[in-house]
Amino acid sequence: MKNIIYLFAALFLVLVLSACNSGDEETSEENNEAAAEAEEESESSDSESNSEPAEGAEMPSEISFASASVGGFWHTLSGSMGDDLDTVFPESNTTIVEGGSISNMIGMNNGTYALGFANAPNVIEAYEGKGDFPEPVENVSLLATMYPNTLHIVVREDSDIETVEDLAGKKVSPGTKGYSAEITFQEVLDGYGMSYDDLGGIEYTGTSDAGDLLRDGHIDAIVSLLAAPVSTVQELDTTLGVRLIPLDQEVISSLSEKNPGYLEYTIEPGTYSNIEEEVQTIAAYTVLMASADVVSEEAAYEITKMTFENKDKYVSLSSVLEDYNEEYSVENATSEFHPGAVKYYEEQGIEIE
Incomplete structure (x- = not known):
């Protein structure tokens, strides 16, 4: 009896495989698309991220964040922000790079770094090609003015x-x-x-x-x-x-x-x-800057937004950020904002002059 059951099962399997092979490609593609969509929905529901970037807000698979040496607050803050970047851009991995204000600006200008901290006086010198900047820096824009x-x-x-x-x-x-x-x-x-x-x-x-x-x-x-x-x-x-x-x-x-x-x-x-x-x-x-060659308008918008949405976490690292908000960032700006940052601030009702 078992042999008969096995025989019918084998015949049924052959018929199913034959039908699959003779089916049209369009039906097969539809099934594959449906499976892929189901997989994406499953992955989305399993994600711990509370926010998703807008369409077009993509970053490189490896995000280099120019900061400072271990032990300083820049390094501590960039580490926390790096975790948030990996949430906003789940296809990317953020690496914190030890540097300094001047080297950070130079690295962002040539596209080596996507993001970085700098001190406002160095940014002004960079734009003017003065001091340690032999030529004007043209590819770096402001996202946020953070703290003194x-x-x-x-x-x-x-x-x-x-x-x-x-x-x-x-x-x-x-x-x-x-x-x-x-x-x-x-x-x-x-x-x-x-x-x-x-x-x-x-x-x-x-x-x-x-x-x-x-x-x-x-x-x-x-x-x-x-x-x-x-x-x-x-x-x-x-x-x-x-x-x-x-x-x-x-x-x-x-x-x-x-x-x-x-x-x-x-x-x-x-x-x-x-x-x-x-x-x-x-x-x-301390200002958060972005490389114009690496960070798109959409990505800059999401990063700027991220810094304010996570303010409480950053304040827990140091009270120096207690005054940080959108108005503070714009009122104390001394350099030109990235178009994506401008979009975010204007959505908050803050005019950029």
């Missing part, structure tokens, strides 16, 4: 340094050579009619390592251009005791006039627990 990085000149509490002029003959760490803090410090010195030749020595190193050098007495001052409060300065404030050196109003005004990317900034009492007086200094906005 503040210039800190830090000395030991028992130091005899009270003013910038007092740095003459002293050993200073201005940050990593060629990075924003180091360039800004040179501009500050120039405002006082000074240069590195007037100092007692230069130690090019990051803020964290510079903190160790200050504690050990190997240097007399640290210069950084980071969002306040700076963790290294906080630690030195509580364990060593430090002071912040203010800038003269005349120098602040001169720097802002020469480069509108700089703004007057006050480090308020309580920013650091043992520093009880206001400190007048300058700041430079």
Whole structure:
């Protein structure tokens, strides 16, 4: 009996296969399309993404996000934003690249990086082909103005340094050579009619390592251009005791006039627990930029939108982003917006001049 059943089953299978082979290609394609659509719907329902990019909002399979070295807030923030980019563009994978404001701008201009952070003064210099930019940068546009990085000149509490002029003959760490803090410090010195030749020595190193050098007495001052409060300065404030050196109003005004990317900034009492007086200094906005060669208008729209939709998560990383919103981004912009960003802001009722 089993043999008979097996025989009928075999005959039935042959007939089915024959019918499939003799069927028209159109019917077969329709079945394949239906299967593909079902598979896509299944994949879509299984996805953890809460948002989908608009049609045409595509990015390369590998997104290079130019940021900064591990330990700085740029690196922390870009890592979080990279996760969000992978959600918005599920066919892409975001890689965080360690860099600096100037190298980030150059890399975006030649299409090596899709996105990147920069400091506003460097962006202005890049557009004008000044400073470290031998030729004007033309392929990089603004997506968002995010938060201010503040210039800190830090000395030991028992130091005899009270003013910038007092740095003459002293050993200073201005940050990593060629990075924003180091360039800004040179501009500050120039405002006082000074240069590195007037100092007692230069130690090019990051803020964290510079903190160790200050504690050990190997240097007399640290210069950084980071969002306040700076963790290294906080630690030195509580364990060593430090002071912040203010800038003269005349120098602040001169720097802002020469480069509108700089703004007057006050480090308020309580920013650091043992520093009880206001400190007048300058700041430079961290801006999110995009390569025009890599990021389309549709993609730029989605990325700009993403940064505001995920603000609460970014604020949990640092309170420096508490003021970040669409109005803040546009009001404090010092460079030209990407067309996709313009589209997003105008949808929010904000006019771009």
